[in-house]
Amino acid sequence: MLCVRDLQVRFRTPDGVVEAVRGIDLDIAPGEFAAIVGESGSGKSQSAMAAMGLLAGNGEASGSVRYRGTELLNLPPAQLNRYRGSRLAMIFQEPMTALDPLFPVGNQIAAPLRRHQSLSRRAARARALELLGLVRIDRPAARIDAYPHELSGGQRQRVMIAMALANDPDLLIADEPTTALDVTIQAEILELIAEMRQRLGMAVLLITHDLGLVRRHADRIHVMQAGRIVESGPTDKLFVQPAHAYTRMLLAAEPHGVKAPPPADAPVLLEARDLRVSYTLSRGFLGRDRLVLHALDGVDLTLRRGQTIGIVGESGSGKSTLGKAVLKLLPATGTIRFEDRALQPLDRAAMRPLRRSLQAVFQDPYGSLSPRLTVGQIVGEGLLVHAPGLTRAQRDIRVAQALEEVRLDPALRNRYPHEFSGGQRQRIAIARAMILHPALVVLDEPTSALDRTVQASIIALLKDLQARHGLSYLFISHDLAVVRAMADETMVMKEGRVVENGPTEAIFAAPEHAYTQRLLAAALRP
Incomplete structure (x- = not known):
């Protein structure tokens, strides 16, 4: 159903061209549950964004992405919109930035129903209420008129899932769909997606950094590292006999x-x-x-x-x-x-x-990082208020030290948040809090x-900072x-x-x- 050949994604940045995806091949059959796993920055999400025509303005893709024989790559938006939200649906990693803050969530779920199925306002609302119940939103009748900021991070993610399932798509691309959810809801959401897949004959492409999460449901797993697929195979075989050292490292990380x-x-x-x-x-x-x-x-x-x-x-x-x-x-x-x-x-x-x-690191790093400031400006912003006596050179040194502590290259500080993966953005948010040496975080x-591998380093970092300060x-x-x-x-x-x-x-x-x-x-x- 979906055939990807030699897909390459690159981004133009002030520091040069960044090769995010380096020539991957991928096939997804009708009804298949496939998964792409790998560390943050491995190219998982950018592969899906390229297929959906959703790359950032400084990104470009080459190769081939064909859906049932139709070439999607670089298709004009007007033509691509016939497939997006209808035949191809996507759940995004950060629901707060994907949901419109000016409209109730029920209206946002109803919008693709009215566009692709021409439902009346009343019928679309009834279907939206039904979908909220399917994704386990507590008291859906009370939540349907809520705005995104009135819901928790997990509830917002479930709203996104409801929107994606609204038109019974052929392929559901789920980009970290359970990242913001607690363990009980993680299991429920994956079981819900699996149930919808069986009922509708829908194929699923799950993108995640958690290998253990896909073990129960995925038929086939593709492991990505540094923009390349380093190992693919049936789920059972990959967990029992991983061939690549990188796969073995992911399985061992806890x-x-x-x-x-x-x-x-x-x-x-x-x-x-x-x-x-x-x-x-x-x-x-x-x-x-x-x-x-x-x-x-x-x-x-x-x-x-x-x-x-x-x-x-x-x-x-x-x-x-x-x-x-x-x-x-x-x-x-x-x-x-x-x-x-x-x-x-x-x-x-x-x-x-x-x-x-008194500092904080919030759940949604993309929503808390200004898209108009470079990473260096974001991390050093607190110093302008709380350490005004520092010179520009001194602030720059402190910013570089803070980025190094969270395992980010200080040379990247002139880039903007959208040029980083979700995990990298979270580390930027941690650096911004830690640079002021607070008493409580x-x-x-x-x-x-x-x-998991980055989690271990962040936990070690937080413990080290706690012991020293x-x-x-x-x-x-x-x-x-x-x-x-x-x-x-x-x-x-x-x-x-x-x-x-x-x-x-x-x-x-x-x-x-x-x-x-x-x-x-x-x-x-x-």
Whole structure:
């Protein structure tokens, strides 16, 4: 059905031409479940973007991409749009940048239905509501009129999946479709995609950095490294007898180790008591009906210097809301004390001097990096505010050091965010936070976009920085293996409440709450 031959993708940059894809061949049969795996920057996503005609303005592709005999590569947009969203659909890695912030998600799901199937407004809305239920959105009738910013990262990704499945495509290209999702929803989403594939005879091309994720569903796996496919084969054979050293390295990569605990007498850095965050949604005629959602419902937290607290739970459980609340990035009630100073009475101006000590790395790096600034300008931006006495040369040195710490070549600092892979953008976001040497860092899914091998290096980096500078972390993640390697204590959240809290190893060894047991069972599923 899809035949790719000698596909090459290159980008023109100020530093020269970058060869992202270097002549790959790929065939996908009707109904097949194929997967492309490899580290960030290996060319996985750019191969799919080239096939869909979605390369950035400085990118160009050559070779051949044929769908049922029709050449798609470099096809005029007007002709290509007859296939995109109808016969060929794609789920993007970063849903917040792919969804329009000005329209409710229900309208966005209905748009391809109205365009390709000419459905009425009412019929398209009914189908959109049905699709939201299929992708496991909680209370779809209440969410259909929500805007993207009102949903969690995992919920936004499920909206993207609903849009992609709307017109029952022949081929679904899923680019990291579970990156932002917790372990239970990861399994549900892949099972949903597999179910739709069986029902519709749809082929699936799954792009991921996680080899273990594809083991259950993929028929065939293609392993990419540095723009080339280095190994292809049936899934069972590849897992049992990987031929290439790179494939063996990917299979062996897994977060490991246990963090050294802080001193028993370490002072309290951050304390929160009875923290609550609520949202009021207007519904009905003229918005007269109001629905109150409790995102946080009486959460207590004590974080010591040098300590890491892992916060886990399903999408929408309140993990990210808790992180933003303690940083005073959204309104909350209760008490928050940082270095024994009450933060609740402080206004925006009074908080500004403390921002250097309170940093965050957000879940969606592309949405938090300005597309108009170079990477060097982004990483060094905080120094302009908090270290104005530095010269331009001194700032440049600090930026280069920060990029080196997150395993990025400082020579790349004149490039723009769109010229980097998702994993590389996340490392840029980490460098921007760490350059100010904060006391507290809220890490909101800092490794969600990274492959396992890079995750290990980032975890080692975060631990090293913590040991050298006495940093404290709130580590928010749906990846329980990463939390186990990073956190001294773990808080398990469900529907805005903490249902279990204690030493990480104790919780992993003998979880007491049924919800925690379910999360661990999903994470350990083969």
